[in-house]
Amino acid sequence: MLLEMKGISKSFFKVNALNQVQFNLNAGEAHAIVGENGAGKSTLMKILAGIHQPDDGEIILRGKPVTISSTNVSKRLGISIIHQELNLIPHMSVAENIFLGREHRKGGFFSDFGSMVRETKSLLESFDLQLDPNALISSLSIGEQQIVEIAKAMSMQAEILIMDEPTAVLEEKEAQKLFELIHQFKSKGVAIIYISHRLNELKRFCDRITVLRDGQFVTTLSMEGLTEREIANLMVGRELSDLYPDKRQRFGDEILRVERLTRKRNFEDVSFSVRRGEIVGFAGLIGAGRTELVRTIFGDWQPDAGAVYWKGKKATFRSPLDAVQAGIGFATEDRKRTGLFLDLGVTQNVSVTCSGKVSKWSFIRRKLERQFVEQKINELNVKVHKRTGPVKNLSGGNQQKIVLAKWIASDSELFILDEPTRGIDVGARKEIYEMISRFAAEGKAVIVISSELPELLGLCNRILVMHHGKIKGELDHTVANEQNVMALATGL
């Protein structure tokens, strides 16, 4: 056994990210780790990478207990990691990024660009990729950047290679290439830890699978004979179907129609419509252009061509302000970056979209505001003790609910929800689904973008599938299933 982690616990400010987790790894094997968002997969890997220190437990590498006190130690022990988030320096070249922190040197101080560029070139060639080693990272697409990350990790000649969702932003073709490489590495005796939410990938090269749930170790199984559905059930800990409320079948008038909307380099020729009471899902791989599409509809960006019709009339939203005044609400995919005011209190976060309602002559009426916000967060069952404390102290699920509460408070008639359940635990997820369903019942319309297919399948009346900026197909919930959605999403 190459690596053994025993009884690993880790908490962040009393949030139990990991609780007595065990994990082991053999040389030359590919070992998958699965679990829902927030299950603790990345945290476990960060402990291996020396970024976090475990509160409890031991790590045994090649039979000897080790303490991985820093990223440097981790590297020296032959562990290399591809992080879930990109960690590149935008204004530096590919070669420099790959060798960041372990530059080839001349005379002790000087950076040996020549040899780094040469090595990068051969490294990239093994990927069959015509990437210029001198290109700046900022000029690359997200997928290309991810390849740089992969190349960087692979160039470290590690014995243990950790990949935290490496394919999340990759094209199918690039992903295939990655799998080939993984096979090669395996045959050289390199052990691979592979984290992915795309369960279908796992069967292709993983030997064993470890399931985490809510920071707890669930089981480690051999991959053989395991179906995707079984894995999913293990992850969630129950049958998936009971998560979702019943779907309505009767809809009202059309509320939004998009015709041939185009924004160069993001999406083109997108047409669809949404009716009152309807929940429309958008599926697609990351980078398919869904976020760009809805941001354009919302007036945050301007389209190059095409038109948006709101309640039957052509609408030009010059800014989100116009869209909100018309009655559209948009909960963004990244609540920390674009959804919340982390330092401000709950009240301020919720009332930001409806200051007109709680103010008189531009003066905030505190009492009215408090009552109003109180009512909204009670509707959503948000658990907060203190309205004025900064929302950054709330748990992720409650933060997400605050984002939604903000839009409920604005009396929107159409909700655009981009990844509404990202990073949210199963319980909170169910509440959000119920809320979405309630909106629909009230005659409002909902557009849901999600990377989790089961969620779309369980929730939506209709699923539109995007691939490379185009709508590849539309599936009613009665016919949609993982296979046909996935087929459209990958452009097959």
Added chain:
Amino acid sequence: MSTAATGINKDVKQDRNWIKYVWDQYSVLFALIVLVIFASILSEHFLSVANITNILRQVSIVGILALGMTFVIILGGIDLSVGSILALSGTVVMAAQVNYHSSVIVSIMLGLLCGVLIGLINGLMVTYGKITAFIATLAMMTIARSLALYYADAGAISGMNSLYAKIGNNYVLGIPIPVIIFAVMVFLSYIVLEKTVLGRHIYAVGGNSQAARLSAISVFRVTITAYLICGFTAAVGSIIETSRLNSISTSTSGNMYELDAIASVIIGGASLAGGRGRILGTLFGVLILGVLSNIMNLLNISPYLQGVVKGLIIVAAVLLQKRD
């Protein structure tokens, strides 16, 4: 099990937050109180009505500038041009009175207009021109000062209007008029920042301008308004400065005021990253610097060493707030 855990978490957090809250809100006030106690012990002159009046009058100009600066800093910006705005607005006021024989009211209006205009240009450079606030207002600092210098040949313009001089030098109910103006400005700023929708939006833009935009806030308008307010307060400061001295000296008036104003705001608990800060914090910050400078004078500390003390106090104040 998990929900139970969350419950406990919340309580613990609650406790910590409470302490943190008190500390956050009052650490500056606390520092001020400590300073005042020390000062009273160290110098018998300190706690006299005359001296306190002095301190208040002395801080009123930079204090008013710091109020406007609070808006801009909460917004996530900075305004290096306030000292120069003060000089240029002051030049406008005095020139109107002396060279164009305007009435006091008209000249004041012109001065305020000048400040607001420069604030507007600052705001436009930052929003429309997408120039970093530091650079945009640095350029404006050079330009505004230069215009004032050019107009007056780098000299002073002295007024003759004794009515105007009263603003800076007279008392109402025993309180110097500059102090009254400062108090009114503190009150107004407090109301605008804490009680109005605009104030909310300034916090929102400073906290997360992306989110603000997507929450239907016109980041453009809010930003411009904040710089405008800052220009306005600088102009109000110039009214006090010029009426107090009944003259404006284009080469020295307002020099380095921007740094004192920024320091006050930061000592008061705001963060240059934006989204955080309070008017009362700024008021305490202003008073801390004012008391500090006064007590160093009273104790006869070498004026050349006073900078060392001031620098150390700024560092100490910021370090105190860092604990979060």
Added chain:
Amino acid sequence: MSTAATGINKDVKQDRNWIKYVWDQYSVLFALIVLVIFASILSEHFLSVANITNILRQVSIVGILALGMTFVIILGGIDLSVGSILALSGTVVMAAQVNYHSSVIVSIMLGLLCGVLIGLINGLMVTYGKITAFIATLAMMTIARSLALYYADAGAISGMNSLYAKIGNNYVLGIPIPVIIFAVMVFLSYIVLEKTVLGRHIYAVGGNSQAARLSAISVFRVTITAYLICGFTAAVGSIIETSRLNSISTSTSGNMYELDAIASVIIGGASLAGGRGRILGTLFGVLILGVLSNIMNLLNISPYLQGVVKGLIIVAAVLLQKRD
């Protein structure tokens, strides 16, 4: 089909990048050339060897400061204290010579040491104390200046050592020594920033400090080193400043140099957000400001209006770079 689309995109990007690259790299140089052409047309005196020598000598001090500033700004920081470091280092050098009869070499060493030490303290405040660079170096600006003033009673210290005065005033091969020192410093800075691992790490930390940390770069050490370099260059600047007039005036030497240095770096294409900037850009930025000031003097433009032109040029230069 999909790959084709990406392919097209890439070509477009490639093209755009190429133009962008040329523009990015040369827009400042281009601006400088235009300025020089205009200057030569406007004044017959401009393109003389003597005048060019003049300009180079005049910019050498702020130029050297700007080099250090480039390191700090690329790192994502700022250093407002360089002007004061110059004054304090200069005081140390002159005091060592005049009051302690040190040799030229020893006094220079002491001056450089002083600069490096202050740089170190700046770095420690920013890293260890987690104080925003703006505030930390603002405090240091006050403190260092104050110490110099205190030591010399705000006056000047004048040296008697004619050997020392040679550094600032003599020529080697017809080139003034300050210009040679500046050139050497440009070369060294270029090498350090572009060719060494340390330089690349400064870019990395400025570009994405999180990513830098995950790549096992010691953000702490890199940050400290950058501030240290900046302190060092300020001290080198002080050597030239003091040797040129064989004196240091503690109250005026170095005043506002920080703003000129920052402006040069920004005009040279660096971004205050960090991660971007080049030594050659800074050099061109320095020269633009130098040529500008020279030609305005040659044309006898009112010195009081020169600030307006300078401010406008800064804005224009930054606007030019904004297209990306």
Added chain:
Amino acid sequence: GCTEETASKPSVETKVSPSADATSAAGAAGEYTIGISLPSADHGWMGAMVANAKAEAEKHKNVKYILYTAKDPAKQTSDIEDLITKKVDAVVMLPMESAALTPAAEKISKAGIPLVVIDRAVNTESYRTYVGGDNYGIGYGDAKYLVEALKKKKGKPAGKVIEISGVPSTVTDLRSKGFRDYIKDYPEIEIVATQPGDFTREKALKATENILQANKQIDAVYSQDDDMTIGIVQAVRDAKRDKEMFIVSSGGMKEIYQMMKEKQLPEVIVSLTYAPTMGGTAVNMATKILEKKGLEGFWESSIPHHIVLEATPVTPENIDQFIKKDSNY
């Protein structure tokens, strides 16, 4: 420091102020606190002024002093207020700017504190005593020497002159005015450029460097201050034009005296000066006012309202009188 008026003989206008007797009720030979408010030293002359004032105050056993320096007029006004708060017995003030400090001067006299104003005037008569130099006389005298030297050099009073002026203030204005008033009778003397050197060496150096580029023939330089003259000399030497022009200067600084003595080039033919020792003089006057003493040689038993120090020409001929080893300026 030297505090007696050896370097400059006082030319005295006697004008007893109406407020003179009302003040200083403290009685003779008691303990006194004198508040001194000066601009922060922005050049050597001011630095010497500060030092001289301090030194003089320290000489008097019964006098304590409080010294404030200010960067801008508002700060100086605040300083004055702090001094009034501290109930000092007398104030010695060098106003940064005449107009701006006038209200402050009035406040002092309203508080019943005798005020001695140094160097720059205030626009009110409600001070106790003014001690200043003859700035107009400096400009006038410099012009006189300039004309004579041009006559000697070129045979007639003609030539191109540049002027490096100080920080805009009454001092600068008076020096410029005196200079121009004298040379306006000589139409062939032309001022080809004038630039502010702000009383600092660095600024003067830079300004001169640029002027030298733009003007191929310069016969003389009028420098309003010796500190700036050091920068000017440097620039002229750099341009290798040190035989081409001479300098008439003002201020009286030992480095310039040294140059004169050694007859270095470019030639500084004169420095008209009233010494910064007036800081000491002013403190001494304040003390005498408090002690109710008069000036020796005066029949009147109180200090005059207005004392203007003559501008003394220091030239290579009389230089030995002025060079003093222990002088700090």
